[in-house]
Amino acid sequence: MSATTTTPETTSTTQPKKRRLRTPYFQVVASLAWKDLRAEARGREMVNAMLLFSIMAVLIFSFALELDRQAQEATVGGVLWVTIAFAGTLGLGRSLAAEKDKGSLDALLLAPVERSALFYGKMIGNFLFTLAVGFLLVFLLTVLFNVNLFRPVLWLIIVLGCLGFATTGTLVASMSVHARAREMLLPILLLPVILPIIISATRASTALLTELKTEDWLPWIQLLVVVDFVFLLAGFFLFDFIVEE
């Protein structure tokens, strides 16, 4: 099903002279991401679980850390990123496992398209779901922790952090999906690799929320951009090796 949605134009050869065998790169990426979004809009099993999980996690955090105002400002960044990481891991495992169990991963791999385009397509889907969790948390933490998270710079940090998380996560999840105890293996494989992202995102958010100077959080955002870029490139080169059969 997913394979047919990726190549609607090439299969119906309206221009027989040109004989375009390959779908344009960005079209593959876009249609795969669109497929994931539509499937999620209809089934809603992944996003619902992720959102519910993050609400519960935040509740547990706010009960476990009964803090005064200053301490709340200092911890809310950590709570935000720990919850994003765990809820994101939950979603990643599902995203690739569903693809494999229905056999649609094989169908995608049979399609005459660039493998890295498949990677970026899946990555964008996961990125948007993680981002949804991130923005839900902005509301939730503002209410429950009484710290104003409505700041454009914080949103930039969330976007960058979720991008890095989804990139690495898609790469690692596409490996762990073939393992025996995949639900158990994914966090173990993923967390050490994404820690550079989580650390820099947490440090940047905390520095921002505790009203530190620009010099204190800007380097972390720069580091985040560099790490994101490195992992995006790593995905481009390494995904081919993971999915080849």
Added chain:
Amino acid sequence: MQYSESRTRNLRWLTYASIGLFIISFWMIFSYVGPERTQGEVQRIFYTHLGAFFASFVLFVVALIAGIQYLRTRHEKWDDLGLSAIELGLIFSLINIVTGAIWARPIWNTWWTWDPRLTTVAIMWLAYAAYLMLRAGIEDPNRRRRFAAVYSILAFSSVFLTIIIIRVRPDTIHPVVAGPTSTSEGIEGDFAMSDRITTTLLFTIFTYVVISITLLWHRIRLENRTKLIQARKMKLLLNA
């Protein structure tokens, strides 16, 4: 698989050499070099600490190269090399962490602190431990080798982070020994090294690198032996 006489002889000599080097470095640490001015006797563990770090660093670089080479050539020997290097690297970085904790107890007054350097080393260790978990979790041998190679490349990012973090983070209390430091001169943790300390340090690092290469060689031979035995068992079972 039959090993040639000369190779076995070379390995034997290398083993004797590393034992000899280890004894000499032990002697240097405990009697050639004097106690450090401010830290006293406990500073002697620092030679082992740094030696083990360099050994694990070399081994993880070997694992990275082996991973890239495996993906390029698909020859099984690169996978064996990667696995052996990571197993040994884990042991050496464990030595590194434990000796660091022993050193930190009198100097920092705590076994462990969430300093950037210590945190990244812990992450590095966990990443390579996860590598072994990944191998254990995948049954298809071709796929296991491929994923292991990919993951050893990804995990190297944590080594890279460990190397750079004390050079970019000014708030670390871990001393920067090799190369330029971002912190200002003369603060606590900076080492001003005498000639004897430098000599002992370099010698110990050299010793540990030689030991790690020797052990790596032994470990690869062990892997080959295991495969040989398995192949013979299979043959026997098929014939019976």
